Amino acid sequence: MKYLFGGVLALFLILYSVALLTRDHKEQPGITSIRWCTDANPARTVQIAAFTRLNPTIEVVLDPGARQKLIVQCATGTGPDVIDMFNREEMVDYVASGIVLDLTEIARAKGFATENTYPAVREALTVEGRQYRFPCNVGAYGVIYNRAIFDDHGVPYPDENWTYEQFVAAGRRILDTPSKSGEKHIPVANWNSRLFFLDLLVGNGGQFFQDHGTRSALDSPEAIEAMRMYHALMHEEHVLTTPAEASAMGSQGGWGAGGINWFSAERAAMIFIGRWYLCQAPGYPALKGKLGAARLPRIGNRASTGLCGARAAGINIKSRHRAEAVKFLQYLATSEYGELIVRDGDSLPPNPALAQTGNALTNAFVGDPAFHQIFIDAVNAGRVLDSSPFISPTQVMRWLDERIGLVENQRLTPEAAMRSLAKEVNETIRGSLERRPDLQRKYQKVTGNAYRSDWWK
Amino acid sequence: MKRARRGFLMRFALLSVLGMLISMPFFWMLSSSFKPRVEAENADILPEQPTVQNYPVVLDLKPDPSTRRFLGMRYGRWYFNTFFVAVGITFLQVLTSSMAAYAFSRMRWRGRDTVFILYLSTMMIPGVVTMIPNFQVMVWLGFVNTYHGLIIPAAFSAFGTFLLRQFMLSVPPALDEAAQIDGASHWQIFWEVIMPLARPGLIALAILTFLGSYQSFFWPLVMLNSQDLFSMPLGLLTLDSSYGRQTEMIMAAAAMATAPLIVIFVIFQKFVVKGLQLGGVKG
Numbered sequence: 001m002k003y004l005f006g007g008v009l010a011l012f013l014i015l016y017s018v019a020l021l022t023r024d025h026k027e028q029p030g031i032t033s034i035r036w037c038t039d040a041n042p043a044r045t046v047q048i049a050a051f052t053r054l055n056p057t058i059e060v061v062l063d064p065g066a067r068q069k070l071i072v073q074c075a076t077g078t079g080p081d082v083i084d085m086f087n088r089e090e091m092v093d094y095v096a097s098g099i100v101l102d103l104t105e106i107a108r109a110k111g112f113a114t115e116n117t118y119p120a121v122r123e124a125l126t127v128e129g130r131q132y133r134f135p136c137n138v139g140a141y142g143v144i145y146n147r148a149i150f151d152d153h154g155v156p157y158p159d160e161n162w163t164y165e166q167f168v169a170a171g172r173r174i175l176d177t178p179s180k181s182g183e184k185h186i187p188v189a190n191w192n193s194r195l196f197f198l199d200l201l202v203g204n205g206g207q208f209f210q211d212h213g214t215r216s217a218l219d220s221p222e223a224i225e226a227m228r229m230y231h232a233l234m235h236e237e238h239v240l241t242t243p244a245e246a247s248a249m250g251s252q253g254g255w256g257a258g259g260i261n262w263f264s265a266e267r268a269a270m271i272f273i274g275r276w277y278l279c280q281a282p283g284y285p286a287l288k289g290k291l292g293a294a295r296l297p298r299i300g301n302r303a304s305t306g307l308c309g310a311r312a313a314g315i316n317i318k319s320r321h322r323a324e325a326v327k328f329l330q331y332l333a334t335s336e337y338g339e340l341i342v343r344d345g346d347s348l349p350p351n352p353a354l355a356q357t358g359n360a361l362t363n364a365f366v367g368d369p370a371f372h373q374i375f376i377d378a379v380n381a382g383r384v385l386d387s388s389p390f391i392s393p394t395q396v397m398r399w400l401d402e403r404i405g406l407v408e409n410q411r412l413t414p415e416a417a418m419r420s421l422a423k424e425v426n427e428t429i430r431g432s433l434e435r436r437p438d439l440q441r442k443y444q445k446v447t448g449n450a451y452r453s454d455w456w457k
Numbered sequence: 458m459k460r461a462r463r464g465f466l467m468r469f470a471l472l473s474v475l476g477m478l479i480s481m482p483f484f485w486m487l488s489s490s491f492k493p494r495v496e497a498e499n500a501d502i503l504p505e506q507p508t509v510q511n512y513p514v515v516l517d518l519k520p521d522p523s524t525r526r527f528l529g530m531r532y533g534r535w536y537f538n539t540f541f542v543a544v545g546i547t548f549l550q551v552l553t554s555s556m557a558a559y560a561f562s563r564m565r566w567r568g569r570d571t572v573f574i575l576y577l578s579t580m581m582i583p584g585v586v587t588m589i590p591n592f593q594v595m596v597w598l599g600f601v602n603t604y605h606g607l608i609i610p611a612a613f614s615a616f617g618t619f620l621l622r623q624f625m626l627s628v629p630p631a632l633d634e635a636a637q638i639d640g641a642s643h644w645q646i647f648w649e650v651i652m653p654l655a656r657p658g659l660i661a662l663a664i665l666t667f668l669g670s671y672q673s674f675f676w677p678l679v680m681l682n683s684q685d686l687f688s689m690p691l692g693l694l695t696l697d698s699s700y701g702r703q704t705e706m707i708m709a710a711a712a713m714a715t716a717p718l719i720v721i722f723v724i725f726q727k728f729v730v731k732g733l734q735l736g737g738v739k740g
Binding site: 042 | 494495496497521526528529537538540541544545548552588589592593594601602645648649652653656675676679682683684685686694695696697704
């Protein structure tokens with residue numbers, strides 16, 4: 001038995017030595033290593049290589065960490081130097097937890113202030129007027145459609161100014177008109193229920209909060225109507241797949257990112273998505289020449305608008321390589337970086353000068369400038385989701401997801417879902433204000449009124 | 458006779474259906490690994506146009522045919538890391554658990570049972586609760602982003618100690634007494650008498666530990682920052698990015714990652730079952 005244990009110990013020690021000797025990441029003198037926490041997108045390797053060419057003394061290590069990892073590491077002061085935040089909610093939470101650095105002054109001095117990117121997205125980079133991140137890319141959704149499927153069903157392509165009713169009618173015709181090929185198609189691929197609903201909400205003039213963020217606006221007529229439209233698209237017009245239908249058709253245990261693959265595999269005619277879809281589209285060569293894009297349909301008399309956002313990077317407040325991390329954010333505002341984004345089709349580059357017209361954005365997969373122009377217009381007309389200083393936006397989103405699920409599965413009516421959501425948000429705001437003196441001070445600051453325990457009456 | 462045969466057939470049919478249900482996800486994984494991307498979301502079990510190209514792409518021998526870019530996955534390295542860390546953890550955990558089990562089962566000392574219950578009660582604390590304090594300790598020790606940061610914290614196990622203690626309790630005390638009369642020390646009794654008799658328990662623990670550390674995800678995720686230290690489950694994460702989920706590649710990588718576990722399980726299934734019985738029934 002002793003010999004067996006001795007043998008395994010020897011094997012372990014040999015493997016350990018081999019592992020240490022063959023490590024390819026070794027500290028190099030004169031090179032500072034910074035860690036960039038983002039997704040493990042193959043494009044990141046190219047983006048990092050371009051940065052290293054410009055800054056040969058800084059090495060960027062890609063850390064495809066999850067949110068949980070970030071929380072654990074930041075709680076112990078060992079988090080990554082540069083942190084990608086995929087939406088505003090994430091940023092607000094990180095700011096509240098003291099994880100990310102206030103960049104306002106540094107950004108202004110180094111050329112990556114909010115003024116260096118699209119006006120529509122500026123609010124998504126700040127909390128209470130202070131800048132905490134700078135975009136890696138900027139995007140708003142349009143409708144990408146498959147021309148071949150529209151032709152197959154004899155449905156005209158959407159025009160620039162199409163309305164919600166025309167959108168529903170096009171979906172119905174794809175569903176009801178037999179195709180020349182004999183294939184059946186899904187009118188709209190819903191790959192992310194929350195984002196689809198939020199586009200309807202913003203497009204219908206709805207918002208999350210009112211009265212300086214002290215009350216939810218999710219029970220407003222606009223918000224309820226947006227949820228009703230979402231429900232109707234799924235259960236009355238049948239142009240959007242229900243979760244049950246999606247699970248039956250897809251292999252991924254639900255719709256989710258599977259919806260994108262369904263559109264890519266030419267089973268769906270339309271998808272609400274950003275220009276970043278072009279990063280994936282080359283995976284489906286048969287799509288080349290078939291893609292068209294239209295603005296999100298206008299709802300009522302409103303102009304076409306939707307949610308506008310950015311995947312943006314901030315700096316860990318405890319980063320030991322702050323100067324190098326700042327250089328990395330500076331790089332995001334350069335034309336070298338922006339051109340990579342343009343070429344890959346990864347939404348729009350942070351620097352708007354590189355995306356003045358659709359012509360500037362054409363790439364190998366879609367050469368039609370009109371296609372790309374749609375997304376420039378969408379960003380310029382887009383709106384950032386509002387938030388409240390009195391409640392975590394992530395928490396609100398979690399509750400919203402629950403309500404969307406209940407509506408999708410017909411367990412709550414759209415009105416009941418939105419009213420209960422608004423009630424839950426309002427009660428939480430009230431409770432937090434009651435308990436927390438810091439929020440009471442904030443209340444006074446944002447409303448201009450002294451805090452009273454019956455403020456909400 | 459007829460009745461017995463009918464009963465056998467019914468049991469056989471039921472177990473066959475259950476077996477098929479259980480193996481369906483595995484079969485689906487395997488079949489999806491041979492699908493081209495355009496078919497990856499199909500619910501069809503068999504690929505229409507089967508291809509083996511996902512495997513060389515995952516192994517970084519060929520670029521992704523659709524993007525014409527290499528995925529940059531270090532599959533071989535991650536395989537090696539997973540195997541080597543699992544060997545280290547298994548070795549240390551079996552060693553420390555058997556020593557602790559010996560102390561708790563064969564030696565008499567004051568407060569032994571209280572200490573054992575206290576040690577055992579640590580199993581009741583969910584891992585997430587102790588995640589941040591444990592990680593902080595790793596930071597203080599300078600173990601973050603190192604192999605030993607993965608191996609040393611997993612080298613001690615209350616479950617392993619409990620499992621082997623139960624096994625050692627079933628060895629008749631007369632054997633140690635006889636050895637003691639012959640002048641053997643505890644060290645000698647442990648290595649020469651108890652350990653050979655506890656072999657089935659040791660093998661069961663070794664297999665359970667190896668399987669557990671082979672598929673461990675959260676602790677390596679938090680501990681590791683450099684991709685050349687990644688284990689297989691972390692490596693698979695890199696196939697899910699904002700560029701989309703490359704389902705067919707994930708399945709090819711998962712199929713290769715699962716293969717050794719299946720071989721180990723098939724060879725040692727008797728011991729695994731024995732181990733589960735010991736841990737689950739004897740209290």
